[in-house]
Amino acid sequence: MRALYPGSFDPLTLGHLDLIERAARLFDGVLVAVLMNPSKQPSFSLEQRLEQIHLATTGISGVEVGHFDGLTVNYAQTCGAQVILRGLRAMSDFEFELQIAHTNQTLAPRVETLFMATAAHHSFLSSSVVKEVARFGGDVSHMVPEGVAIDLERLFNRKAASESRYG
Numbered sequence: 001m002r003a004l005y006p007g008s009f010d011p012l013t014l015g016h017l018d019l020i021e022r023a024a025r026l027f028d029g030v031l032v033a034v035l036m037n038p039s040k041q042p043s044f045s046l047e048q049r050l051e052q053i054h055l056a057t058t059g060i061s062g063v064e065v066g067h068f069d070g071l072t073v074n075y076a077q078t079c080g081a082q083v084i085l086r087g088l089r090a091m092s093d094f095e096f097e098l099q100i101a102h103t104n105q106t107l108a109p110r111v112e113t114l115f116m117a118t119a120a121h122h123s124f125l126s127s128s129v130v131k132e133v134a135r136f137g138g139d140v141s142h143m144v145p146e147g148v149a150i151d152l153e154r155l156f157n158r159k160a161a162s163e164s165r166y167g
């Protein structure tokens with residue numbers, strides 16, 4: 001069985017990666033797909049996010065990387081994924097995720113949404129927390145894969161340089 005793991009991944013964190021590794025042991029294939037959400041202004045380009053995911057998942061067998069826009073259920077069906085995988089960090093994630101799962105059920109009853117509990121030691125992690133720490137020069141090496149840490153440093157160094165030039 002094939003699972004689709006959709007998300008913004010802006011950027012990929014070790015929490016995402018842990019979930020991908022565990023899912024890869026359960027499913028024949030896991031397609032990690034970046035959703036190009038028109039209502040979100042990402043910090044990293046689509047190409048950067050795809051590269052970050054590629055780099056971090058090369059050693060995990062059965063993992064593929066893709067991207068899409070539009071409805072997740074449509075993409076799942078196009079890719080032959082029977083399962084949409086989402087991670088749950090805390091109760092606060094649950095209400096929103098359940099609403100989306102119910103909506104998707106009405107759109108495509110044959111596509112199942114499965115929730116995986118995140119690793120407890122990664123449950124504090126989100127892409128926005130990581131960016132907040134990196135913005136102020138904090139160490140993010142225990143939060144993101146190495147390639148992402150380098151990209152974060154570049155992003156905020158460049159921002160700081162342009163702000164000091166114009167600020």
Ligand code: ADP
Nearest residue numbers: 006007008009015016019086087088118122125
């Ligand atoms: P989205 O904008 O779709 O929520 P994210 O990149 O924030 O995209 O999250 C993608 C998926 O990864 C979601 O299912 C989310 O619950 C899950 N996720 C987010 N943070 C973690 C984490 N620390 N550990 C495991 N899964 C996570």
